[in-house]
Amino acid sequence: MEIIKIDALPGLPDKSPSYVNEQVAGRIKDIQLLPEEVRDVLKECREKILDIGPGEGVSSMALASLNPETNIVGIEMDKKHLTGAWPKCKNYPNLELYWGTLPGTPSNSRVDGDIKIPQLVCDHGEFCSVLFSWLGMSRLDIFEANENWRNLVGDTCVFVIPRFWREGPACIQKDWDIIKEFSKKIGASVPEWTSYTNIPGFSEMKFYTISNTIKARGWILWLSGLFDSLNISFWDTLVDRWKKEPEYQLPEITLELEVVVARKIVK
Numbered sequence: 001m002e003i004i005k006i007d008a009l010p011g012l013p014d015k016s017p018s019y020v021n022e023q024v025a026g027r028i029k030d031i032q033l034l035p036e037e038v039r040d041v042l043k044e045c046r047e048k049i050l051d052i053g054p055g056e057g058v059s060s061m062a063l064a065s066l067n068p069e070t071n072i073v074g075i076e077m078d079k080k081h082l083t084g085a086w087p088k089c090k091n092y093p094n095l096e097l098y099w100g101t102l103p104g105t106p107s108n109s110r111v112d113g114d115i116k117i118p119q120l121v122c123d124h125g126e127f128c129s130v131l132f133s134w135l136g137m138s139r140l141d142i143f144e145a146n147e148n149w150r151n152l153v154g155d156t157c158v159f160v161i162p163r164f165w166r167e168g169p170a171c172i173q174k175d176w177d178i179i180k181e182f183s184k185k186i187g188a189s190v191p192e193w194t195s196y197t198n199i200p201g202f203s204e205m206k207f208y209t210i211s212n213t214i215k216a217r218g219w220i221l222w223l224s225g226l227f228d229s230l231n232i233s234f235w236d237t238l239v240d241r242w243k244k245e246p247e248y249q250l251p252e253i254t255l256e257l258e259v260v261v262a263r264k265i266v267k
Contacts, residue, residue, distance in 0.1 A: 002121045003075060003100025006057075006086055016088040020056050024088075027062035027134065035208045038259050041130060041156050045070055050128035050152070053077065053136015057085025057097050063132065064092035073128065075120060076136075077101045077111045078234060104147015107138040107223065112235040120152070127152035132159075135214070135257075138223040139165040142260075143196045150201035157202065157262040162214065162255040165224065166207060168195045175253045179216070179226065182250055189229035202262035212257040217241065218248030220255065 006012070031042070042049065042063070049067065051074040054060040060074030074097045076082040082099050089097050100118040101108050108117055120127070131153045133142075142159055143166075169176040169192065183190045198205050214220055218237030221227065227237070232248065240248045 003098040003118050006082060006089065006097040006099065009079065009083060009086075009099060012083055012086045014087075016056065016086065017084050020058065020084055020088055023056070023058045024061045024065070027058050028065055030134075030212060031059075031062055031066060034210065034259060037206075038158060038208055038261060041158055041261060042067060042132070045130045047071065047154075048073060048128040049130045049132055050075065051136070052102060052131065052133040054085075054097070054134075055081045055136070057082065057089050057095075059132070059134045059136070060095055060097060061085070061089060061092055064095040068094055070094060072096070074098065075100050075102070077107065077117050079115070080112065080235065102137075102141070102149040102152070104149055105137065105145050106140040106228075107234075110231070110233045113233055120149075122152055125151060126154040129154045129156070131157045133157075134160040135220065135223070139193075139225055140228075143199060146200065150199075153264070155264055157199065157260075159260045159262075160210075160212070160257055161260060162220065162224065163258045164255065166196050166258070166260060168193055172255070175216075175255075178253060179221075179250065183226055186247060187230065188227055191225045191228065199260075199262040202264050204263045206261045208259040208261070210257055210259055213254045214257060216250040216253035216255055218246070221248065221250065 048071045051060045054074040054076055057074055060072055064072040072095045079099045085097055089095055100120055103119045164172045180190050218240050222234050222237045237248050240246050
């Protein structure tokens with residue numbers, strides 16, 4: 001089952017939610033403020049940038065606006081989120097949005113109950129020059145998945161992630177103690193990992209400090225692997241935020257973000 005283009009999905013809304021415009025404008029500014037070396041990776045790509053996990057198409061539309069001569073392909077696992085990009089995404093002639101996922105990534109499972117997510121199929125090797133993701137892939141997807149998604153990338157990956165994903169929990173020890181207590185409370189097994197020094201399949205990994213942060217909401221904890229031992233879907237963590245007594249949120253913890261750039265060929 002191959003990925004499905006957004007305009008082929010049923011039940012598309014007549015317009016995007018009002019907050020999408022604001023989020024796209026914010027993400028454009030975020031990308032413009034990335035370190036110069038990272039911006040150059042995106043600007044110099046004249047072929048195809050594959051954006052994984054754009055939610056309501058936010059990062060994909062931002063990339064399409066900033067790179068009008070580049071083919072931007074956005075792939076979102078959560079169909080409910082993706083439909084929020086319609087019909088605003090039609091304003092970008094260089095943008096294609098799809099419901100689906102990369103092959104062989106751990107976050108494929110339990111995104112939205114038992115719904116089977118279509119996977120990208122590419123029989124000709126490389127699919128894109130640059131793979132981009134702004135908090136759209138899980139820690140395991142990036143650093144530990146050992147399937148063939150890396151064969152789809154011709155040159156470079158640009159990942160915006162929580163810094164502790166790469167450095168390990170030791171870099172947020174005080175907050176990690178809170179996270180462990182929280183995990184114990186909900187009956188989750190706490191994953192442990194040391195720092196990552198490379199991404200399998202890539203020759204070089206560099207990282208860049210940025211000023212962006214994110215609250216430790218349920219969805220980012222889910223992507224961190226905190227709920228892997230429980231039957232909790234990604235969608236469960238989203239709707240939980242609006243409950244009178246949320247179960248999966250840690251709003252008092254702020255996580256620092258960073259940019260990881262992985263290259264197949266060292267330049």
